[in-house]
Amino acid sequence: VFNSSLKYVSVFDLWQILKANFFATTIFVLFVVFLHGIIGFPRSIFILDWGICLGLTGGVRLVARVFRERVGFSKQKKTKRVLIIGAGEAGILVLRECRRNPHINLNIIGFIDDSPAKRNLRIHGVKVLGTRKDIPFIVEKYQVEEIIIAIPSAKGEVIRDIISCCQIPEVKIKIVPSLHKIISGELEIKLREVRPEDLLGRETVKIDEKEVSSYIKGKCVLITGAGGSIGSELTRQVASFLPSQLILLDYNENDVYFLSVELRQRYPQVSFKEIIGDVKDISLLKHIFSKFRPQIVFHSAAFKHVPLMETNPSSAVKNNIISTRNLIYASEHYGVESFVFISTDKAVNPTSIMGATKRIAEMLLQAKAKRSRTKFMAVRFGNVLGSKGSVVPLFKKQIEEGGPVTVTHPEAERYFMSVKEAVELVLQASAMGKGGEVFILDMGQPIKILDLAKDLITLSGLKPYTDIPIEFIGLRAGEKLSEELFLNIEKDKATRHNKIYIAQPDEFNPSLLRQKIKELERLSNLMAEDKIIEKIKEILPHYNNSFR
Structure with missing residues (x-):
């Protein structure tokens, strides 16, 4: 006592x-x-x-x-008037923290909770003022300056609905960390602004770290496109499992330089080799494979911008198909144990050059896997939230400049996941792979691009349409209203991980595929764009380029 x-x-x-x-x-x-x-x-x-x-x-x-x-x-000179959304354990913990630490300068004026049983209750002297639908009225009545979302278990649609109810200028919105961080006592440090990934509301991914460690530890790993959004996160997570050597291949020297500095500080026990070059360079690939003898290859280098590839089909073929073929041949020739190709949901029933070239690359892997000791596999997923050149950084830039925010179509929707989650599942799928699989990651429910734009405007303390206009510019060449994860002829097969599935492949003639790809290579060297489209249609009868 x-x-x-x-x-x-x-x-x-x-x-x-x-x-x-x-x-x-x-x-x-x-x-x-x-x-x-x-x-x-x-x-x-x-x-x-x-x-x-x-x-x-x-x-x-x-x-x-x-x-x-x-x-x-x-004694505090000025405190912010704060409304807590969620009168559960997390909300009460926020209230206690504010009272124990007055220097936080937060004055909790009330709770918001959708439970009818909690309406008008007082929790530690603080009243539950209403439900989320009452937020605009309560904010105005009590002159609320900040809103704290204290529902760590909330799903993405709940967070997005709360954000839509908080479209009030000059009211900041913050969120508590995940439940395990609350329990570990990190609340005061980690209370933060709402991030785009919070709008997804996805559960924390659990992977078999022992299995992944056994797959990577002590091995030589090559990552192509190491400086990109997926490649850099792959490099970070692979490094954490302590490979004997990690080879970073990318043509962007600045991305590789800064990533290398970060990794060398964090993982001094890992040997890093930075190679600046183009994945299409066959002589460079031969040099890398003969000198370093990688045991695992993650191929994330690709051209990914749909509208740009529509006007540059030759480049898309060379970078997304021919370079993948060359990497496959080098991997088999030099005895690589495992080859993992990073694919996309745009490869499913493609309407774009980018999606079609990625699907053909998947087929190359499936064809080679049938008669090779190397485990060739692909991992297919949707958009990575916040990746370079994606919609979130574009919207943020447009908001900072005062608008307008440009959306292609009011009904356009996409699958999203965080880069961290995507890479964790890529590593888990790779460790489970036997060869020949096209793994599909569980992307949850698709999100409307318009809703995402409105939420980002609100999170910036502004009001959609009033403070920041939203303009509809129409679908661009090669774009769909919504994406798919499986081909019409594919069936999904569950794995022992609840967020990873396998697409049962469609049948095709491998030798005929190789022959047509040689013709594609010749046509891409000749820059014969119309004939390239025709040849892609021969390979992929379900390719629909009517949007071009």
Whole structure:
């Protein structure tokens, strides 16, 4: 009892005080009974003794805490008026943290909770003022300056709905960290702005770290496109599993340089080799494979911008198909154990050159896997939130410039996942792979691009349409309204990981495929764009380029 801090007295301390006083009163009773007997001794004295001792030991601590919280709070020159969304454990923890640390300068004026049972309840003296639909009215009535979302388990659609209810200029929105971080006591440090990935609301991915470590540790790993969004995160996560050597191949020297500096500081025990060059350079590939003998290859280098590839089909063929073919041949020739190709949902029933070239690259891997000791596999997923050149950085830039924010179509929707989650699942799928698989990552539900734009505007403290206009520019060449994860003729097969599936491949003639790819290579060297399109249609009868 006396070792507890007056500063942080809590219900637990009260329970300890109750037990200590009960024990002391029991000793007192026994002492009186055995020494003086109970006759002639007022029995009420025992109750009075227990009550007085409890009042003194517990009351002093309670007064000290109340004095500290109230006086400390009143000394603050200016506090922000804050509304907490979520009157559960996380919300209560935020309230307690604010009261224990007055220097945070947050004045909690109320809770928001959708549970009817909590309406008008008071939690530690703070009232539950209404539901999320009441937020605009409550913000105006109580002059709220900041909103804290304290629902760590909330799904993406709940977070997005809350954001849509908070479209109030000059009101900042923050969010508490995930539940495991709250439990570990990192709340004050990690309370932060709402990030785009919070809008996804996806559960934390759990991978078999032992299996992935066994797959990577002590091996030589080559990553192409190492400086890109996927490639750089792949490099970071692969490095964390301590390969013997990590080869970073990319043509962008600045990206590779800064990534290398970061990794060498974090993982001094790993040997890094930075190679600046083009993945299409056959002589460079031969040099890398003959000198370093990589055991695992992650091929993430690709041209990915749909509109640009529509006007540059020759470049798309060379970079996405021919370079992949050359890497496949080099990997087999030099005895690579595992080759992992990073694919895209745009390869499914493609309407774009970019998607078609990625699907043909998938087919190359599937054809080679049938007669090779190397485990060739592909991992297919949708958009990575916040990657270079993607919609989120574009929207943020447009918002910073005052708009307009440009959206292709009001009904356009895409699958999204964070780069960290995507790479974790890529590593898990790669470790499970036997060769020949096209793995599909569970992307959750697609999100409307328009909703994402409105949410990002709101998170910037502005109001959609009023402060920042939104313009519809129409679908660009090669773009779809919505993406798919499986071909019409493919069937999905579950794996032992609940977020990873396998697409059952369609049948095709491998030798005919190789022959047509040679013709594609010749046509791309001649820059014969119309004939390239015709040849792609021969390879992929389901390719629909009507949007070109």
